[in-house]
Amino acid sequence: MKHLPKLSVRAQPHTPCITCPIRPRTLFATLPTRELSKAVQYRLNQYAIGAKEHLYREGDRIDEFYTIFEGWMILYKTLRDGRRLILRFALPGDLIGLHTDFQASSRYSALALTPSVLCAFGKERFEAMVAEHPQIGMQAIQLSMQETALYQERLVALGRKSAEERIAHLLAELFYRLYPHTEPLHCAAPFPITQEEVADAVGLTLVHVNRTLRRLRELGLIECANRRILVQDAAALAQLGQLDPEYA
Amino acid sequence: MKHLPKLSVRAQPHTPCITCPIRPRTLFATLPTRELSKAVQYRLNQYAIGAKEHLYREGDRIDEFYTIFEGWMILYKTLRDGRRLILRFALPGDLIGLHTDFQASSRYSALALTPSVLCAFGKERFEAMVAEHPQIGMQAIQLSMQETALYQERLVALGRKSAEERIAHLLAELFYRLYPHTEPLHCAAPFPITQEEVADAVGLTLVHVNRTLRRLRELGLIECANRRILVQDAAALAQLGQLDPEYA
DNA sequence: CGTAAAGTTGAATTCTTTCAAACACGGTGG
């Protein structure tokens, strides 16, 4: 754990993260169940991390990668003068920390927004995993390309969409990633994110995000109850934010 | 070729694209030379495509992916009202068209800026390739993650950098991707891109890009000779654009 | 040599930020 300072290890939960019930965006989704037991061997550990704690910071060299079992995290980069941009919100089931060069240090920081539970895998064994189970390699490629698609969408948003569109886009994206259902949902949980985090994700000012959220609230698309954003009408948000309707 | 309308096939050049001399960013970079001959079998074809021709458009279903052998291309997305954002410039050696879902249609368009030569591979054989040569799978993962890193950088640029910084960032990025050397270079070729393309890549207006380029020109960082942008001082551009200095 | 595409410039407008100050809520400790 030397490379992961502020990290506290706790007893392993009963449910192994491989079977993360939320959404099977893991490396092992395509493995036949018979082989799962073998795959689990590659797991290194499970961690619990508190809200506002860093899993790692820009520049850290990490020799593991992770699947989020529970909790919300953000991956962000900072410029010299402190400007911050949130690259993506990492939700339960997401894979994080698999970088370009397995030796190289991370180019962004990973911070828990809520208390989170992570499942860690050793990087040095990754290549062996792929050699033994080519499907894992294919799955990693798939996941990586899904991530790429997400970044492409966000790039269009930050580059060519208005404040209103960007925020609607972000909220709809998060909603559909959390609830990839088709039927209208009534029981969505409020997002554990602050307006400042929205601002840093869409490339706007906190103040301007606040004003824009007010407009969305007046339109009945969202609700802001006790410091939480609650999506009321995800379809309308997606429409307003020109979100490509293929996130399902 | 049915899915690739405006595409003209021409006689195969003598040099196979596998040995693309520019930069070995191909899938086969890590294969031992003995095995290369086998890998070449996966190649489907080679195409030549003229300037301003599309390789494919948003929504097209393509069953190949490509390595650029020669030429500059752009990958872009368009919003309903015509706003365009260039996701990335694809340079010789780059891999394009490997999408999330191998069946799904492309979520962006690919357009040649200059006459280009491409090497095509069949997607349906990709999985077999990976199974046979796990190194190819690993290489695909590496390439995909490099692409991700590129998108992350651009996201920070569009989200949190000023006009001047964004443009400096873009030009420096292109420069270092084209000339990944460390020593100062004196013989860099001008970029075959218009100011409108710069604008659509950094998320600004053509007019504002023009004004900003003038400032960079006055600073001596670039030169704009006969409709081409020529980088004069890549290091200064990278510094000004806060480009992470790890593109080598 | 004429035309179309690309580049350039100015002025007015719009969008977003900055600065500054309140306000609200949740948790803490007395």
Added chain:
DNA sequence: CCACCGTGTTTGAAAGAATTCAACTTTACG
């Protein structure tokens, strides 16, 4: 149980950045 504190939210006014509109110039190319 209440005062207090800190974090997060809200609002106004002024300044700044980028866009829009519109015209004009330059260049490449047939």
